[in-house]
Amino acid sequence: MKEKQIELKNITFSYEKNNVLSDITFDIEKGDYLGIIGPNGGGKTTLIKIILGLLLPQKGEVVIKGRCGYVPQKAAQDVAGFPATAREVIESGKGGFKKEVKNTEEIMKLTGTEKYKEKLISDLSGGERQRVFIAQALVSNPEILILDEPSAGVDVATQSDFYSFLKKINEKGVTIIFVSHDINIIAKEAKKVLCLGGEKICYGTPQETLTEKNIEKLYGREVNFFLHRH
Numbered sequence: 001m002k003e004k005q006i007e008l009k010n011i012t013f014s015y016e017k018n019n020v021l022s023d024i025t026f027d028i029e030k031g032d033y034l035g036i037i038g039p040n041g042g043g044k045t046t047l048i049k050i051i052l053g054l055l056l057p058q059k060g061e062v063v064i065k066g067r068c069g070y071v072p073q074k075a076a077q078d079v080a081g082f083p084a085t086a087r088e089v090i091e092s093g094k095g096g097f098k099k100e101v102k103n104t105e106e107i108m109k110l111t112g113t114e115k116y117k118e119k120l121i122s123d124l125s126g127g128e129r130q131r132v133f134i135a136q137a138l139v140s141n142p143e144i145l146i147l148d149e150p151s152a153g154v155d156v157a158t159q160s161d162f163y164s165f166l167k168k169i170n171e172k173g174v175t176i177i178f179v180s181h182d183i184n185i186i187a188k189e190a191k192k193v194l195c196l197g198g199e200k201i202c203y204g205t206p207q208e209t210l211t212e213k214n215i216e217k218l219y220g221r222e223v224n225f226f227l228h229r230h
């Protein structure tokens with residue numbers, strides 16, 4: 001059996017009186033590639049923040065073994081006018097992990113951010129900025145990489161490069177967790193899927209989880225979707 005890297009046990013979370021997550025239990029193994037899908041407001045970002053320890057659940061337990069890198073939802077949109085270059089933003093990801101940090105140059109090559117490293121982050125396109133934030137998450141040499149809607153607003157070609165890049169890091173042993181609203185991307189890229197709509201709706205392989213019945217339950221109504229078979 002593979003080593004468990006993240007364990008969530010009976011997680012319940014509310015913002016004041018607004019209950020968002022109820023009794024969520026699942027494990028993530030080392031080297032897993034988990035896709036999280038679900039309706040707006042379903043609690044995906046909240047769950048990620050609980051995994052990262054940024055929010056404390058009212059009930060339940062989280063066990064994490066390994067350092068996390070995090071690319072927040074809309075990171076790229078939230079920096080308009082931020083007076084720093086791409087290189088400075090990437091280097092800020094080293095944080096307190098100076099000993100284990102990867103070479104910034106190597107990460108910039110890997111993420112294709114080298115070309116515009118001296119440009120101001122505010123002068124980059126959305127997709128270019130997104131890469132900068134992924135590079136920032138990678139310089140701490142994380143064992144777990146968590147990305148909240150990483151490919152929203154990224155063109156198809158960049159998106160395809162981006163997912164082959166994630167696959168490569170996953171093959172090197174980095175556990176990946178990402179949120180996406182794109183059923184086809186989740187089906188193609190993830191090894192495991194969590195369908196989340198307040199309570200855990202389902203968790204398993206893409207084949208087990210991405211069924212018409214589960215998707216209907218997840219969104220509370222019939223949804224027309226066409227799953228490309230790979």
Ligand SMILES: Nc1ncnc2c1ncn2[C@@H]1O[C@H](COP(=O)(O)OP(=O)(O)OP(=O)(O)O)[C@@H](O)[C@H]1O
Binds near residue numbers: 018020042
């Ligand atoms: N800081 C906050 N204070 C109060 N309520 C919040 C806060 N953040 C989120 N919520 C509420 O909690 C619920 C879950 O939000 P969350 O951001 O986790 O959803 P999500 O699944 O990530 O949605 P999306 O797909 O739109 O990103 C929503 O109803 C939201 O309004």
Ligand SMILES: [Mg+2]
Binds near residue numbers: 045046073148
């Ligand atoms: Mg979200």
